[in-house]
Amino acid sequence: MARPKPATFDKQKTVAENRKARFNYHIEDVFEAGLALQGTEVKSLRGGEGSIAESYAEVKDGGVWLVNATIPEFSHGNRHNHEPKRPRKLLLHAREIDKLLGAVERKGMTLVPLSIYFNGRGRAKVELALAKGKQTHDKRATIKDRDWQRDKARLMRDKG
Secondary structure (H helix, E strand, O other): OOOOOOOOOOOOOOEOOOOOOOHHHHEEEEEEEOOOOHHHHHHHHHHHOEOOOOOEEEEEEEEEEEOOOOOOOOOOOOOOOOOOOEEEEEOOOHHHHHHHHHOOOHHHEEEEEEEEOOOOOOOOEEEEEEEEEOOOHHHHHHHHHHHHHHHHHHHHHHHH
């Protein structure tokens, strides 16, 4: 019998976070994917370096690939150091890949990485979201709601 999946992901150490993703996209569904890395990439990530601000994921050749993510070269690496912006394979179950492929092709959704982190077992993971892009008026409404929540909290703190 399969082990039940936890409600939230076991994030021990967050390395990189895409903070603009929740502002630019409506997040529909979130997946946890493993990350196929080379040796010096792991060392660089453990040092807290890496960026996924402009990255995205795509489904091709029966797999999911993380594109445009930057993991800088390891400072003490030798001539076998890794390439900083190479596409990296994401490790998902076949059923999850089929679900992502269907959503991207039929519904016009986007695969956006939300964060890269190490789990409790020390494995590098990517929090991958199935998202739909926001229009300009949706972004304005988000800003308006965020400002109202901040003002409301300030009023409650002062008057309450």
